[in-house]
Amino acid sequence: GVSQSNLEAEVGLNAGFLDNRFNPTGTAVTHNGNVNVFDGKVTHSEQLMSAGSRITWNYAFSNGEDDPSEVSEGYNDLVVLVVTRPSGVRETFLVDSSESKLPAFTSNGSFSYNATESGNYSFSWLVLNGGDYRKDSSLSLSTASFTRAGDSTSYGAMVKLPISARLADNDGSESMTLRLSGIPSGATLSAGSNNGDGSWT
Structure with a gap:
């Protein structure tokens, strides 16, 4: 994986931003406290969106953490989405985690983001190792789909x-x-x- 500091630089986050920021919860395994990120992976995409439109991905999260006792001690892998809006404002979302999925090792889900501005959006998907450098998790994303304001029909990407x-x-x-x-x-x-x-x- 890529080191935490290099991930932060790649995504445009302040140094140390990913440290102790995210606190997932689970029903089968509980770790009380925020997760300390060590390293991870990133993939980027950019999409033209208009205010009021929505982008949705379906995903499959493959959880690499297999020991509930380790997860309860903070060895917790995370899926985080960093969104950079056209104005440059960044938002972060905790999408999934080992803690919330154990005892399952693969889970399917979906995530949607609503655009508040019109213009070009940057989406950075991070799969992060919490607590160690081992037992990497992975994420598979579907092609994004879009809906327009006031229209429930699902479309492909917007183009100028x-x-x-x-x-x-x-x-x-x-x-x-x-x-x-x-x-x-x-x-x-x-x-x-x-x-x-x-x-x-």
């Missing part, structure tokens, strides 16, 4: 569709309507009206 058009004069005597055709079935635009024939106005 730049449109450059302007009127010949600006005295108010002209108006403009744009019609986009050849829109793939199942796709939607964030503005305009769906004409129902593969085109938007």
